[in-house]
Amino acid sequence: xxxxxxxxxxxxxxTIDAVLKRMLKGAEAKCALLVDKDGHLIxxxxxxxxxxTTALAALLAGSFASTREIARxxxxxxxxxxxxQGKKDHIHxxxxxxxxILVVIFDDRTTIGMVRLYAREAAEELTRVFQSIVERKxxxxxISDDFTDKAREKLDDIFQD
Amino acid sequence: MVSIxxxxxxxxxxxxxxxxxxxxKTTNLQYIHSKVPTNTRGKLISLATEADRxxxxxxLPINIGTINGFQAKFQLYTVPGQVYYNATRKLVLRGVxxxxxxxxxxxxxMDENVESxxxxxxxxxxxxxxxxxxxxxxxxxxxxxxxxLTLDELNARLNPRGVPSFEASATLGKGVFDTLKLIxxxxxxxxxxxxxxxxxxxxxxxxxxxxxxxAYPHPIRRPEQPAAAAAAVATAVAPEADTxxxxxxxxDTTRFRKPATSSLAGSSAGELPAESLGRSITPAISSVDxxxxxxxxxxxxxxxxxxxxxxxxxxxRVFGIK
Numbered sequence: 036x037x038x039x040x041x042x043x044x045x046x047x048x049x050t051i052d053a054v055l056k057r058m059l060k061g062a063e064a065k066c067a068l069l070v071d072k073d074g075h076l077i078x079x080x081x082x083x084x085x086x087x088t089t090a091l092a093a094l095l096a097g098s099f100a101s102t103r104e105i106a107r108x109x110x111x112x113x114x115x116x117x118x119x120q121g122k123k124d125h126i127h128x129x130x131x132x133x134x135x136i137l138v139v140i141f142d143d144r145t146t147i148g149m150v151r152l153y154a155r156e157a158a159e160e161l162t163r164v165f166q167s168i169v170e171r172k173x174x175x176x177x178i179s180d181d182f183t184d185k186a187r188e189k190l191d192d193i194f195q196d
Numbered sequence: 197m198v199s200i201x202x203x204x205x206x207x208x209x210x211x212x213x214x215x216x217x218x219x220x221k222t223t224n225l226q227y228i229h230s231k232v233p234t235n236t237r238g239k240l241i242s243l244a245t246e247a248d249r250x251x252x253x254x255x256l257p258i259n260i261g262t263i264n265g266f267q268a269k270f271q272l273y274t275v276p277g278q279v280y281y282n283a284t285r286k287l288v289l290r291g292v293x294x295x296x297x298x299x300x301x302x303x304x305x306m307d308e309n310v311e312s313x314x315x316x317x318x319x320x321x322x323x324x325x326x327x328x329x330x331x332x333x334x335x336x337x338x339x340x341x342x343x344x345l346t347l348d349e350l351n352a353r354l355n356p357r358g359v360p361s362f363e364a365s366a367t368l369g370k371g372v373f374d375t376l377k378l379i380x381x382x383x384x385x386x387x388x389x390x391x392x393x394x395x396x397x398x399x400x401x402x403x404x405x406x407x408x409x410x411a412y413p414h415p416i417r418r419p420e421q422p423a424a425a426a427a428a429v430a431t432a433v434a435p436e437a438d439t440x441x442x443x444x445x446x447x448d449t450t451r452f453r454k455p456a457t458s459s460l461a462g463s464s465a466g467e468l469p470a471e472s473l474g475r476s477i478t479p480a481i482s483s484v485d486x487x488x489x490x491x492x493x494x495x496x497x498x499x500x501x502x503x504x505x506x507x508x509x510x511x512x513r514v515f516g517i518k
Contacts, residue, residue: 044203093241183381
């Protein structure tokens, strides 16, 4: 729902990062991104410095959303795994819980089978983490009054014709 | 929904430009992209057809900088306006925080505007959103064209609720930033008000929730936090430590693992096991005799030429040829 502000605290990201690191090590993949279905990047691990992760997150979420719609048209509730094969690099995507997508980018040093195996196990673990995030409803979202006021001042500086 | 990431210190909001086909949604983003400083914006991504009509969405990330220690990020999306792209148009609305409805001010486009607004309402309902609750700004575009409808006429048909509206000409850039600034303000105001309700809910809630927040004091989130609470951190991380200590599924077995010998050596030599590689290569290397004349470096061309001249001198000497 649009009313819910999605908040992730530092210790939760640390837990998620630890899961991703173990997955990368086990599957010998290049990098992993955790993307919200809305297109926001939640966290990333591995060699992501050369990647435009913001754009990647938005496009991957879009790709997943259109695939879900295709699934519905052919009578499936959802395609839970998506795989893009390239010449050198490949992308494996799988769904995590209700609202996130685990994206693993890998090359020929490993195999799709290894990535699938470790990604599935990581997804199960992350689903539990997200469950606890969703259940924790009563935390302080942290946007203070002066945040909006300061943002207003910045807007006038940045957006000038 | 507004996404707040305390680890990356980010607040992320999604703003969608909606409207009928050819009303100027992509032009709005292109103008913003061209005028905003490069350190503020990311790359403009357009998933468009060959005729430059939006097929899926355009995407422009904007980062207005650090506020109270948090990066305020906004992701601007447009939708494909054509009627038959409704399936993809609906997908872009997922998780929207604020809407800009770009209407075409020309008289013959009014029906398309009305249809698109109704379509927006329908698509939002499918996600469980209510257009009346979402921040919305109307932009009456193409005001520079002759024979456009007056503001009163446009408001009467499109804006019965009286939401904020702007006159604009996206190609000239008029009204584009006014629209953007207002929608960002409305989105942040809404995030603030939803934060106020969340705080109220927390105060009403039982104590365990409050304890949990206190266990992880955050300098930005809780400026009023007493310093003594910081001491609680060390004891509070115990549950995570337990999770970390648990062996990761699969790591304790060798069933699915590749052979432990260096996978790099294996892959570079056509998947041969490392031992057989060693055996086949070593004899070949040991049979090479460094004194073998065939392997000695060849004479440089200049030396060979010098040898030839010496030979010529020998014939001169013996046969007296001059």
